[in-house]
Amino acid sequence: MLWQEKFSLGIPVIDEQHKQLVDLVEEVKALIHDAxxxxxxxxxxxxxxxxxxxYTITHxxxxxxxMEAHGYNKINAHKMEHAAFVAKxxxxxxxxxxxxxxxxxxxxVTFLLDWLIDHILVTDSQYVGVVK
Structure with a gap:
């Protein structure tokens, strides 16, 4: 799952953090090859x-x-998704x-790929208009 431009939200700090998460997925994939x-x-x-x-707790x-600073109204649902990820x-x-x-x-790796792709492309993309 190398970084693709379609994952870019246009919010530089968040995009850089998402790139770091993608790098962690690549580390897991490398470990599969080693194993x-x-x-x-x-x-x-x-x-x-x-x-x-x-890293995800920080991100x-x-x-x-x-989201709080910009008054995003779906923040509670978003926080629940974050908490579920950390629990997993x-x-x-x-x-x-x-x-x-x-x-x-x-x-x-299956969990990370499914979750990150869905979360970035669907869930995170919903707050972009409010934040920008």
């Missing part, structure tokens, strides 16, 4: 999941502050990663 080659990726998986959790806080990442962290590395990675 397929028989590399033990446990430490890398937990590291990426920790980064993903920390979501920035995005929510921007936490679920991944609580899984038995060590003995299920490939399935965790495959489930994670």
């Amino acid at each position: 397929e080659d028989g590399v033990d990726c446990y430490d890398d998986i937990t590291y990426v999941l920790g980064n993903l959790k920390d 979501f806080a920035d995005e929510e502050a921007m 990442v936490q679920d991944f962290l609580s899984k038995d990663i060590d003995f299920n590395q490939m399935s965790v990675l495959e489930d994670l």
Whole structure:
């Protein structure tokens, strides 16, 4: 899922943060290739999941502050989506990663691709008119 211009919202700070999230997806995809080659990726998986959790918490806080500052009326639903994402990442962290590395990675990349594409193209695009 390399960054594509269709993901751009035209809000530079948010677009840069979304690019960082896309980079994290690419890290997960790279780990899949390593795991397929028989590399033990446990430490890398937990590291990426920790980064993903920390980064999204920061990104979501920035995005929510921007929406609040502009009086976006769907902010509560948006916050719920953010909270559900963080909870899902936490679920991944609580899984038995060590003995299920490939399935965790495959489930994670599927979740991230589906969620990010839908969230950026559908949910986030709804606040652009209010913020701009």
